[in-house]
Amino acid sequence: MRASIRLLLKADTVEQLVSDEDLESAWGNANFGGMAKREVIRLGTLKCLAGWHQGYTSKTICTELGLIDSQYRVTAKGRAYIWLACKRGGDV
16 A cells, blocks of 8 residues: 555545654744745645646745655655645645
8 A cells, every 4th residue: 555545544534644843843933924834834844746836835845744755746645645635725
């Protein structure tokens, strides 16, 4: 079974996959204006999956959270995060 599927079997929400504490720890003093933190990491992971460039700060946050790797590839955790963040509709 693929790692991303195993993660999805254990998590029903993005908060179960990336806790608020983990998010705060990786976030540091980053400032993206009024953009929600989970929106930044959702879009950052999605940009990586699509092969688009993103800024250093969002890339670093996504890497620290284990959503993308040092080679700028989406990890199994990142794929699971994108699925959970987008599966019920919402903006993509």
